[in-house]
Amino acid sequence: MRSRNVRASLLAILSCGSLQCAVEQSKPDPRWGIHDPARPAPPVVEPGPAGPPVLPPADALVLFDGRDLSLWTDEKGNPPAWKVEDGYAEVVPKSGSIQTKQGFGACQLHVEWAAPLKVTDKEQERGNSGVFLMGKYEVQVLDCYDNRTYADGMTASVYGQYPPLVNACRRPGEWQTFDIIFHPPQFGIAGRTVTPARITVLHNGVLAQDNVCLTGPTAHKERPPYAAHPARLPLLLQEHRNPVRYRNIWIRQLDAP
DSSP: OHHHHHHHHHHHHHHHHHHHHHHHTTOOOTOOOOOOOOOOOOOBBBOOOOOOOOOOTTTTTTEEOSSOOOOOETSHHHHHHHEEEETEEOTTTTOOEEEEEEEOOSEEEEEEEOOSSOOOOGGGGGGGGEEEETTTEEEEEETTTTTTOGGEEEETTTTTTTEEEEBOOOOOOEEEEEEEEEOOOOOOOOGOOOEEEEEEEEEEEEEEEEEOOOSOOSSSSOOOOOOOOOOOOEOOOOEOOOOOEEEEEEHHHHHOO
16 A cells, blocks of 8 residues: 555656646747747748638537627626627727626637738738737737737737747638637635646647746736736737627636536
């Protein structure tokens, strides 16, 4: 019995060591500053043609089915001012971001989006929006098809922290998919961060973020530290002056009620 307990203890130690190694390896690369324009861009990968909307699994909650935004509000709690037509919701510039009425924690999230067909700008002003888990942790939405910008602000980046592993963007106007696995941070006594948030992202079916550990909330030109917050918070879609379109948004909760 003692030998079995010793083996179990050793396995636990090794597992913790592997986890710590994974956490250390997933920290932002210290060689590059935040939004460093000299940072190399990831390789371009052709993701293949867009397909029809991905049907949600039986246990998913459909947050937007193309008909209305009844499960959403603006950031002040009012009905969203975004345009809904032809099965999609379109960002109305200067109308504000929208967020879910319900809060979520650990989840599997599916989002389909399209950058404007007409290209009128470049870099960060081209098809800019964002998917904010818990309203705090952003996966960047941007038109990076033949559009160079700083690497940690590209499509499917964890904004300001991790560039995507690849640039899997389709052409402007074409539908694209994000499939996101998110685990929120865990806080202990006095709000101490026990475990960081983790994100995996597939962009158009191609791995873009591989279980990276976030340093804290995402932000422009800074990396703020964690501050304790509730276990569940609303999902937010960003209004960033560009008429980005969204459709077929569904979520599977991975934590207990």
